[in-house]
Structures are given as structure tokens and as C-alpha cells.
Amino acid sequence: MKKSASILLILAGLAPAGAGLHAQGKMGCVSINEVIVAMPETKKADTTLAEYQEALQQQFDTYKAEYTQQTSLLGSADTVKFTKPQLDLKRKSLAEILAKIQGFEQEAGTMLEQKKTALFQPIQKKAEDAIQQVSRDNGYAYVFEKEGLHVYPPSDDILPLVKKRLGLR
Secondary structure: OHHHHHHHHHHHHHHHHHHHHHHOOEEEEEEEHHHHHHHHHHHHHHHHHHHHHHHHHHHHHHHHHHHHHHHHHHHHHHHHHHHHHHHHHHHHHHHHHHHHHHHHHHHHHHHHHHHHHHHHHHHHHHHHHHHHHHHOOOOOOEEEEHOOOOOOOOEEEEHHHHHHHHOOO
16 A cells, blocks of 8 residues: 555656656657748759759760761771771770760769759758757757658648748748
């Protein structure tokens, strides 16, 4: 009996402490993707990235055209006017162009990814900083990524507050 009374006293003492902890743990959610898409910097970065990709594609097309031209030349009847060393040199040149095309294809993918990172990293940081500031200003102890939640109360979505903080509509 004495043991039961002690347990009840301990539980009664913990109940208010648990309620206090729950009150301090205000939670919200936000979609950082929605924040980033709404930012005007994103449209500019998308345009810059598309222009960069187009420039890389033009360079790739130039290499392909050069390869096609060399292939046509070596496959035509005009090869009879070339000496064997000249033909060997042209074949070697064709192989070099092919290697250049293959290398450029891989390099262009890497270059495009680096450009994308350089353009979007500051935008991502700005969005994350705004989320942090809104969380602090509004007393949110936890803010979850909305895409990872199946159920959440709409009132806990801090997206409108973050957009306001960034001066977006």
C-alpha cells in the first residue's frame, strides 16, 4: 500500500512537468520546395541554367558536326586522292574527335551540375534562413518538412509566414 502511494505521488509530480514540456514544443511544418519555387531568384537561376545548358549543347553539336564531316570525307570517293599517311592522319583525327565528344558529354554533365549547385545553393540558404527566423519569431520549437508528413493541421503550416518574411505573395 505504501509503495502504491509513493508511485502515485511520483506520477502526480511528473504530470505537470510533462504538460509544461508539451506546451513548450510548438510544432509547425513547411515545404521548402514551395518556398524556393515562389522566390524570384529561382526564375532567374532557371533561366541562367537553361542558357548555360544551351551553350554546352551548342559546343556538343559543333563537335558532332565536325565528326560527321570527317566521317563523310573518309567514306567518300575522294579518299583515293589521299596518300596512305594522309588517310592514317585523318582516321587518327576522327578518333580524337570521337574521344573529345565522349569526354565532353561526361564533362558537360558535371559542369551543368556544378553550375546548378552554384546557382541554387544561395537560394536554398536564403529559404532555410527565412524558415529559421520565422520559427524563432513565432515560437516554433520544431518545424518539419511537409513532404515527409502524412497528416498535419493546416494551421501549423508556416509557409505563409515564410513567404511574408521573404516579401513574397
